[in-house]
Amino acid sequence: MKIVAFNGSPRANGNTKRLLQVALAPLTEAGFETEIIQVGGKALRGCRACGICKTSQNRTCAQTGDEMNGFIDKMLEADGVLIGSPTYFADITSETKALIDRCGYVARANGNLLTGKVGAAVIAVRRAGGMTAFDTINRFFAVEGMLIVGSSYWNIGIGRDAGDVEADEEGLQTMRDLGAAMAKVLPALRSL
Numbered sequence: 001m002k003i004v005a006f007n008g009s010p011r012a013n014g015n016t017k018r019l020l021q022v023a024l025a026p027l028t029e030a031g032f033e034t035e036i037i038q039v040g041g042k043a044l045r046g047c048r049a050c051g052i053c054k055t056s057q058n059r060t061c062a063q064t065g066d067e068m069n070g071f072i073d074k075m076l077e078a079d080g081v082l083i084g085s086p087t088y089f090a091d092i093t094s095e096t097k098a099l100i101d102r103c104g105y106v107a108r109a110n111g112n113l114l115t116g117k118v119g120a121a122v123i124a125v126r127r128a129g130g131m132t133a134f135d136t137i138n139r140f141f142a143v144e145g146m147l148i149v150g151s152s153y154w155n156i157g158i159g160r161d162a163g164d165v166e167a168d169e170e171g172l173q174t175m176r177d178l179g180a181a182m183a184k185v186l187p188a189l190r191s192l
């Protein structure tokens with residue numbers, strides 16, 4: 001089974017990436033295929049509401065000038081999806097929002113292609129607004145009919161400069177517990 005983690009931070013090797021790596025480690029150890037995909041910092045357009053995905057029904061976004069269709073393919077192929085974002089002005093980054101809007105619309109236009117997949121949000125935050133960012137991603141999973149996996153705390157790591165989350169032991173443990181929980185839940189879904 002495949003787990004894809006999207007890093008919505010433009011800081012490709014920052015705190016969000018580290019948190020995603022820690023969450024993925026138990027999944028890799030359990031034999032799942034895991035991958036981190038860099039989304040932050042890419043020139044990605046938002047959804048333009050053209051509606052072509054609804055008429056073409058070809059599992060792609062009609063905007064082809066950026067990398068989004070590759071991200072959509074990756075999300076559609078995955079059994080489990082992690083979406084990570086740093087907190088920007090008390091919410092997710094623009095690139096993470098573009099991912100949600102365009103993948104989400106294409107999935108819904110083609111018969112709810114994300115339904116039944118497992119999802120989890122991962123957030124890096126310096127001080128405040130992390131819960132809003134966490135909720136934004138979880139609302140996406142919920143409306144897509146995805147199964148949200150929880151952990152021992154909300155999946156948030158605290159830090160400002162790249163690498164600061166290494167000092168947030170509780171945040172790191174939350175990520176380990178998240179990965180372990182996903183590893184438990186995913187095989188059970190095969191039988192559904």
Ligand SMILES: Cc1cc2nc3c(=O)[nH]c(=O)nc-3n(C[C@H](O)[C@H](O)[C@H](O)COP(=O)(O)O)c2cc1C
Nearest residue numbers: 009014015016086087088089090126127128159160
């Ligand atoms: C444009 C911008 C907005 C930010 N807004 C917030 C915020 O609202 N609340 C907060 O606690 N931290 C905020 N931060 C700090 C980042 O969330 C924090 O540094 C985080 O660890 C960055 O994760 P990264 O290393 O994965 O990029 C902001 C940073 C930037 C660059």
